[in-house]
Amino acid sequence: MIAGGYTGRILRANLTTKTFAEETLDERLAREYIGGAGFGIYYLYHEVPAKADPLGPENKLIFASGPLCGTDAPCASRMSVTGKSPLTGAVGMAMTGGHFPAELKFAGYDAMIIEGVADEPTYLLIKNGKVLFRNARHLWGMSSFDCQHFIKNELKDEGLRIACIGPAGENLSRLAAIINERHAAGRKGLGAVMGSKNLKAIAVRGDDPVPIADKEAFTKAKTRMLKAMKESPVLYPAFAKLGTPMVVEASWGLGTLPAKNWTATGEWSPNGRIDVESNDKHRVTNEYCYQCPVGCSQLKMVRGGKHKGAVSVPEFESMYCFGSHTGVESLDPIILADRICDELGIDSISAGVTVGFAMELFERGIITAKDTDGLELKFGNGDAMVEMIRKMAMKEGFGALFADGVRAAAERIGGDAGLYAQHVKGLEMPGYDVRGLKAHGLSLATAYTGADHNRGYAFQEVFGIPEPYPVDRFAIEGKGKLTRWNQDARCVTCDCAPMCAFLMDMAVPGIALENTADLVNGVSGLGLTPREVELAGERVNNLAKAFNTREGFTRADDILPARLMTEPIKEGASKGQYIPQEDLDSMLDEYYEDRGWTKDGRLTKGKLEELNLRVVAEELARAGLI
């Protein structure tokens, strides 16, 4: 029994048999994987067999938070959702925030493992130590917001926190998200996994506080953290007021704001379009996750015109994918598109990138209005964007062709459509033109989830924060090591501990691992060193790599979209930059070496054993994969 931080219990619910069991959390698992994505990937690797159909009964979904979640450590109401991704075929892991993660702890669980397939639409109710499998036939088809409302209503409990899918998940769109409150475990199509299991929603409520092992140590760690937050030159002065949309200006300044399906980076300016000033006119209020003193979510509302009154929280990524990426110049359709994605439960980044991809195909004449149910899918057509997203989520008309993202659409369309598809490993590209941010590019190429900015975000390059490595963002050398550190430190700090990624970037970038160790030790009493904490991050990344290896991924998959490797950025502060194969190879060589992997990017027995992953090493060796 661990002294604090953890509830010590893991819930295993089987939808096929409609039974559940409680398991005891192993202290070794806590020490070696900390929580969150660590737990998720641990169970995924060990329980989902190789080559399992992501939308079949063998796949599982693991919801897991970590020791800080549910305590009053700032910004720790975070949770991972892990399963095999139907979009990438690799590890699917997405983080979400809000209140659900903390509530799951209060309900008594560090993690829950969802198995099997229900014979009809079902939702889970987890409350006061009871787990009920409830019929959800009546909720099938409902938007994520309605679904949450009506579950609270029918259970007469407004305090429930609910994670659910919308129509996109039911329709098995491989871009489907899981929505809790108005937050999302958005990427990698985990909403489709939930849909494939006939699981509409999970409602949780609990009253058990999370025990603190060493209150004095915990208070000390918290105090330092809060001080660092207060002293951050960015966090309260800018970020709390502007939220992630402040990155629009920053990225534009760096010449790395992708535009028009990445054809016009550095040319398409956000000024007067989706810039900060325009944001402010639409701003309604800040929203807060549980125990967050920052409230970075900037609630925005359309103030006039035909979409007047539409409300959403469009993050930087939405400004990118529905704005610059599609050439849409008004915030109104951006807000509406963001709202529709949340209601219908489809990942905003992937949906928007897919629309931009379709727009390039349309502009090139590869598809025409005959293929788009008459929609004039030109860059800048915000109404067409909104309608296409709706059709994708509903798999209606031509929406079905694009409902599984750019890679699947390019394959279906054939010809050279794939040249314009912006993705890595099938996951659509997030909003940084990494031709001008090399470490970030390397991270997207190598992250176990595909093109995922949250797995190794190079804040050093974006914000110029010098810790722990001073960097030249165009340089190739050193980016392998930087990326390795970024991936491991972020993994354990943000995805396992867990802690909001923005704190790592803006408050404690130089002391992330020490800070995480102190907080985790305070709540749990585990007594981990900062090095052990870092090793946990490395372990999780290696185990994820092992999963992907078993699925057939190789060095050839650690690649970037064709355009980024062949076409230099034409204008702006990153003009002339691109990442030709030889540059990517240089970075990969350094990265693999720093990881202790082979030159061709394979795991090694030595590294796995060093990370106490002997069983994994043996399995991969038997399969001839190391």
Added chain:
Amino acid sequence: MIAGGYTGRILRANLTTKTFAEETLDERLAREYIGGAGFGIYYLYHEVPAKADPLGPENKLIFASGPLCGTDAPCASRMSVTGKSPLTGAVGMAMTGGHFPAELKFAGYDAMIIEGVADEPTYLLIKNGKVLFRNARHLWGMSSFDCQHFIKNELKDEGLRIACIGPAGENLSRLAAIINERHAAGRKGLGAVMGSKNLKAIAVRGDDPVPIADKEAFTKAKTRMLKAMKESPVLYPAFAKLGTPMVVEASWGLGTLPAKNWTATGEWSPNGRIDVESNDKHRVTNEYCYQCPVGCSQLKMVRGGKHKGAVSVPEFESMYCFGSHTGVESLDPIILADRICDELGIDSISAGVTVGFAMELFERGIITAKDTDGLELKFGNGDAMVEMIRKMAMKEGFGALFADGVRAAAERIGGDAGLYAQHVKGLEMPGYDVRGLKAHGLSLATAYTGADHNRGYAFQEVFGIPEPYPVDRFAIEGKGKLTRWNQDARCVTCDCAPMCAFLMDMAVPGIALENTADLVNGVSGLGLTPREVELAGERVNNLAKAFNTREGFTRADDILPARLMTEPIKEGASKGQYIPQEDLDSMLDEYYEDRGWTKDGRLTKGKLEELNLRVVAEELARAGLI
């Protein structure tokens, strides 16, 4: 201090000064007016001066529940909202249900009186004995559902119950509703009064139970009531399963389902269109008000097509106003229209009736597509209906012309447009073609709120329930007396006690007054006789009449729409029926006599004094109005 049922406190909040005060509930007020609409009309009459602008600072809004509300008496979470109606110029009083009414009691108040005008958008927070005036600038423009969500979110309290307005109320549409949860104090434009006061919302939460004066007597009364509910041949076997939409079939059977702006009653059949079977395909689940064992709200969802996933609770009145009245044959746009009305905060009945009115004008060529922003407003065009409602609520384009209902639109359009406007005193007609239900027609003609089915619903005619009067629905004789009883009994039972109207109709129609007396006495210890209870209803109706008299209403206003008085129903079980002036006059004569009013429909000193309304009698006498 009354022994139970009442909190004994009334909240008075002034938006101009941002101050509030608590007043003690006078026992005489409780004895003579019981609660709810009684309290509302009492304060309206005594505090809002004659000829006050309904959208000006002199108007007030009184939210009031009654002694049964918040107890475990079944179906008593009801609340009246009262103010001078901007739609009719008469008393505006609308009832709502859900959870807000009970929560207001738990928060400590029998009633709250809202006065003045805030200098900027404001919302009230009433919780734990505190009243806060909070800035609502950021919520202005938001839909009613979003508004409720974000207030809970920013106050970090999911247990709040919130009444608010949507854009229609902000835009001062005289059809604007007040929405709490997904319920509405819908009619008479009280949402515009809230909007005129810059009051976006009222959020309440409380924990004080409602004291019960005589538990034994209360339990006895409840037991009898629950037994009557159980024994009702309609309530559980049909109503709990079908909700109010069951009236579609019933009314069609009577030949009284109005169709195509009342031109095609008896011709336009609901079978295969909006009938019960079709309803069932769309049915999702039942929704329950606080302490309701029935759950008549039938949540419905669009199952396919372009509006797939739209969710709402379209009552019978929505089936009428968005269905038969507009000739729309699919439940899908009906559900969507109902949903949009709730989101934008516009009264569904008035909105739908106004669309049907515009459709007749369009079909007659009085307005053309040039006047309707291109909308083909033909009977049966569900998409045009939905779009017109949105434009009305937003006062966008031609929507502004119709945003204040049929009477105002007819005046603006001029010519003989008024001949096709279905309203009484400016309030649009609800869904009973009263040409075939004479008492119900008389009630609509005389109700203090205008054409309001809830002020004296003639269940005897609709359901053929023989208590207390056996009736021939086509007969003229006896309908004056029946209507007087229906209005008074319903007023005290449903609008003051309060109790859900459906219980009066379906469970205790023959013992309504005795039942109400026993329940009210049980909770309050007031020891009222059934006759005193009935007198309270009569008193409230007379005081409302006094308010309207002071505003200039006379016998000439107790009238029905022109079509009903000149055109017989052409087909069906009410074929040939209409209400010519002489029939209306006969009924009015009997009605006024039974009310103790003069032949020309004026109040009398004698009746007012009999009802202990001496002060009112003196004021009206001074003004030469009696």
